[in-house]
Amino acid sequence: MIELAASTTIIMRLELDTQSGSFAELAGAIGQAGGDIMAVDLIHADKVSTTRDITVNLLGNVTESGIIQVIKKLNGIKLINVSDPTFLVHLGGKIEVQPRTKIKNRDDLSKVYTPGVAKVCMAIHENPSRAYSLTIKRNTVAVISDGTAVLGLGDIGPEAAMPVMEGKAMLFKQLAGVDAFPICLATKDTEEIIRTIKQLSPTFGGINLEDISSPRCFEIERRLNEELDIPVFHDDQHGTAVVVLAGLINAIKVVNKSMDQVRVVVTGIGAAGVSIVKMLLAAGVRNLVAVDHMGALCRKQQYDNPMWTWVSQNTNEECAEGTLSDVIPGADVFIGVSRQGVLKVEDLKTMAKDPIVFAMANPEPEIDPELAEPYVRVMATGRSDFPNQINNVLCFPGIFRGALECRASVINEEMKLAASWAIASVVSDDELNEQYIIPSIFNDKVVPLMRKAVIQAAIDTNVARRIPREFR
Numbered sequence: 001m002i003e004l005a006a007s008t009t010i011i012m013r014l015e016l017d018t019q020s021g022s023f024a025e026l027a028g029a030i031g032q033a034g035g036d037i038m039a040v041d042l043i044h045a046d047k048v049s050t051t052r053d054i055t056v057n058l059l060g061n062v063t064e065s066g067i068i069q070v071i072k073k074l075n076g077i078k079l080i081n082v083s084d085p086t087f088l089v090h091l092g093g094k095i096e097v098q099p100r101t102k103i104k105n106r107d108d109l110s111k112v113y114t115p116g117v118a119k120v121c122m123a124i125h126e127n128p129s130r131a132y133s134l135t136i137k138r139n140t141v142a143v144i145s146d147g148t149a150v151l152g153l154g155d156i157g158p159e160a161a162m163p164v165m166e167g168k169a170m171l172f173k174q175l176a177g178v179d180a181f182p183i184c185l186a187t188k189d190t191e192e193i194i195r196t197i198k199q200l201s202p203t204f205g206g207i208n209l210e211d212i213s214s215p216r217c218f219e220i221e222r223r224l225n226e227e228l229d230i231p232v233f234h235d236d237q238h239g240t241a242v243v244v245l246a247g248l249i250n251a252i253k254v255v256n257k258s259m260d261q262v263r264v265v266v267t268g269i270g271a272a273g274v275s276i277v278k279m280l281l282a283a284g285v286r287n288l289v290a291v292d293h294m295g296a297l298c299r300k301q302q303y304d305n306p307m308w309t310w311v312s313q314n315t316n317e318e319c320a321e322g323t324l325s326d327v328i329p330g331a332d333v334f335i336g337v338s339r340q341g342v343l344k345v346e347d348l349k350t351m352a353k354d355p356i357v358f359a360m361a362n363p364e365p366e367i368d369p370e371l372a373e374p375y376v377r378v379m380a381t382g383r384s385d386f387p388n389q390i391n392n393v394l395c396f397p398g399i400f401r402g403a404l405e406c407r408a409s410v411i412n413e414e415m416k417l418a419a420s421w422a423i424a425s426v427v428s429d430d431e432l433n434e435q436y437i438i439p440s441i442f443n444d445k446v447v448p449l450m451r452k453a454v455i456q457a458a459i460d461t462n463v464a465r466r467i468p469r470e471f472r
C-alpha cells in the first residue's frame with residue numbers, strides 16, 4: 001500500500017494497564033521511533049486501565065507501521081485503533097446541502113413547495129432564462145469527473161475520484177462563494193460523457209471538468225463548449241495553465257529575464273501540458289520544447305494525437321529531438337505536469353543560469369524540491385507544504401466567480417489571460433522574491449481581483465450576457 005505524504009499525523013487510541021503500562025515508557029518509545037507526540041487526550045479512566053488518544057506527528061521517513069510495531073512490543077499497552085486525521089475529515093463526506101430559508105409553517109411550505117412553487121415553475125417554463133434568478137443555476141457549478149486521471153494517481157474510477165471532487169466543491173464555496181456539486185460518472189465513453197453532461201446542464205451555471213484523461217478531455221471540452229450555452233472549463237487544462245502563467249510572469253521578473261527570450265521545456269503533454277503550452281505561446285514565449293514519455297515533440301514526426309500534432313507544429317523550431325535530458329541543456333524554465341521523478345539533479349545542472357523549475361505532478365513532484373533547491377533559483381510545486389504552490393486551486397474559484405456573475409457563455413482565452421495577470425498582480429514588486437512568486441490561496445485579494453479582471457475581459461470580448469452594475 002502506498003503511504004501518501006499527507007498522512008504525517010496519526011491518532012492512536014491506546015489502553016494502558018494501570019499496573020504494568022507506563023506512559024513514560026510509551027512516550028520514550030514513540031520518540032525513539034521518530035514520532036513527535038503532539039497531543040494526549042484522556043478518553044476513559046478506571047481502577048484497572050486508562051484509555052488515551054495520542055496524536056503523533058511522523059517525522060522524516062517514519063511510517064505509521066514503524067510506530068505501531070514499536071508500541072506492540074511494550075508491556076501493558078494495548079493498541080485499540082489508529083486513525084489518520086486526513087481520513088477523519090473525510091468521514092461522511094466533506095460537504096452537505098443547506099437550505100437558504102427555514103420552512104417554519106404551512107404557509108412557508110406552500111410557498112417553497114406545492115402549490116406555490118408551481119407558479120414559479122410556469123414562469124421559468126415561459127422564459128427559461130428566469131432559471132438564473134429563480135433557481136440555484138446562477139451560482140452553481142458542476143464538478144464532473146470520470147475518475148480516469150485523478151491527481152497523478154491515474155484511472156482509479158469514479159467512486160475513488162469523489163474525495164477530490166468534494167474537495168474542489170469545498171474550495172469553490174470557501175474561496176469564492178460558488179456552490180459546486182461533485183459528480184462522478186460511471187462511464188469513460190466520450191460520447192456518453194458528452195451526452196450525460198448536456199442532459200445535466202440545465203441545473204448549472206457552469207461546468208468544471210476535472211481529472212478526465214487526455215486525449216478524450218480535449219474532445220469532451222470542445223464539444224460541450226460548442227453545444228452548451230454555459231461555460232465549460234477543464235480545470236486540469238486551463239486552471240493549471242492560468243496559474244503557471246501567473247507564476248512565470250513573476251518568476252521571470254525575479255531572474256530579470258523576459259517571456260520572448262526564455263527557453264522553456266514543458267514535460268507531460270497531456271491535459272495540463274497542452275493548455276500550458278498554448279497559454280505560454282499566447283503570452284509571448286517563443287522558444288518552447290514540449291516533451292512526453294516518447295521524447296521531445298518535433299514537427300518531423302507524425303502523431304495520432306491531434307493535440308501533439310498541433311504542439312509539435314507550433315513549438316520546437318530547431319526540432320530538438322531526444323529525451324528530457326537531451327533537450328533541457330540551456331533551458332531557463334522547466335515546467336513539469338507529468339509524473340514523479342522525471343527530472344534529475346543532473347538535468348538541473350545543465351540548465352541556463354538562474355533556473356526556474358515548476359515541478360507540479362501531484363501528489364509527488366517531478367523532482368524532490370529539497371534535492372532541487374541547491375541548483376535552482378526559483379522552485380515551485382503543486383503542493384501546499386512547500387513555498388510557491390502552483391496549483392489550479394488558485395484559478396477555478398475566481399475564474400468561475402467572474403464568469404457566473406456576468407453570465408459568460410464561455411471562458412475564453414482573453415478571460416484566462418486576464419485571470420493570470422490578476423493572480424500575478426497580487427504579489428507586489430516589493431514583496432516579490434524567489435520564495436514568493438505566487439500568492440497563497442488564502443490571500444483574500446486573489447478572488448476579487450480575478451473576478452474583476454475576468455468580468456471586464458468577458459465584457460470586452462462580448463461573451464458577457466449580464467453586465468454587473470459596477471461595470472455599467
Ligand SMILES: NC(=O)C1=CN([C@@H]2O[C@H](COP(=O)(O)OP(=O)(O)OC[C@H]3O[C@@H](n4cnc5c(N)ncnc54)[C@H](O)[C@@H]3O)[C@@H](O)[C@H]2O)C=CC1
Pocket residue numbers: 149150151152153211212213214236237240267268269270271272273291292293294336337338339342360361362363381382383390391392393
Ligand atoms: N499542480 C496542479 O495544479 C496540477 C497538477 N497536475 C498534475 O500533473 C500531472 C499530469 O496531469 P494531467 O495533465 O491531468 O494528466 P494527463 O494524463 O492528461 O497527462 C500526463 C502526461 O504526462 C505524460 N508522461 C507520463 N510519464 C512521463 C514521463 N516519464 N516523461 C514525460 N511525460 C510523461 C503522459 O504521457 C501524459 O501525456 C499529474 O501528476 C497531475 O496531478 C495536473 C493538473 C493540475
Ligand SMILES: CC(=O)C(=O)O
Pocket residue numbers: 149150151152211235236362382391392393
Ligand atoms: C490539482 C489538480 O487538479 C490535479 O492534480 O489534478
Ligand SMILES: [Mg+2]
Pocket residue numbers: 151210211235236
Ligand atoms: Mg485535477
